[in-house]
Amino acid sequence: MRRTLTRQATFPAQFAADVPAAQAALMAATQRPIAQAALSEKSGDATWKTMPSWFIYGDADRNIPPQAIAFTAKRADAKDVVVVKGASHVVMVSHPAAVAKLNEKAASAQ
Template sequence: MSTIEGMVVNVVLVHGAFADGSGWRGVYDRLTDRGYRVTIVQNPLTSLEDDVAATRRVLDLQDGPTILVGHSWGGTVITEAGVHDKVAGMVYVAALVPDAGQNSSEQYEGFAATPDFVIDVGADGFGFLNRDAFKKGFAADASDAEVAFMRDTQVPVNMSVFAQTVSQAAWRQKPSWAVFGTEDKAFDQAMLTHMAERAGAAIATVPGSHAVYVTQADAVTDVIVAAAEGASTVGR
């Protein structure tokens, strides 16, 4: 079924850089407990094209209108992939929100630096978050056990992805929501607010780090549910 009492029920979750889909487990459990059908994309993090293709494959599997959710770099991915005809609305979780013709790196221009978010780049051009700075920069509100797991399951990202240009901005066509933490050390707060406001997103903020999709799963779930309900009321 694709609706609960007329509501959009399909949700696709897209992770960001330096991570895999396992971080969505808390949100997955909460959404499925509430009757939603949830699928998690596993991005290869090798190029924007590859990650968008991975997301589209999962969208193709959905049986009806879907809420597409992206964390961090995943926001760039859903901005491109969200024009898919099954996407009824989008949720940006501490996420990049580029416009068509822009790349991810350009979103940082004019905003404060984030010195606690430290990336170590190898000779092959792939980057990991610095192990010593991981907690402070990525997940300061997580337990030591959670931090260790996220740090030790990192997926390296091809750093060239941040210079790859988005050709379509789905938020110009689809209703959008945004949620981010007030203690995010990966992006300047003004940057997060600017991107979400430009997209016309309904914005929620919560106390939390860049890893709010893990550490504030209840709040993130509530925003996704609000998106599902809101997308349903606009005829999707």
């Protein structure tokens, strides 16, 4: 139990630094631990090689380095890349309008 509480205490700064504290605390309490399979299961063929890609990410992500996301977007020849200044790993929570706008752009391009 103590380990879970410690992880919950660190969640806001690690994952959701730009989310209101109460919302980040709720996210921490309801976040399921990552499954081992997510770290070891083979993913299969890379869809980005055959389908268009769009990227949105925060430049303050503490889980996936923004440089790694930028590299991935470039490798995938992304149609659009949106970098949200100051956004955390949960850019979809902290900046939903920006995410929705990019989703709409991607959907209309199909």
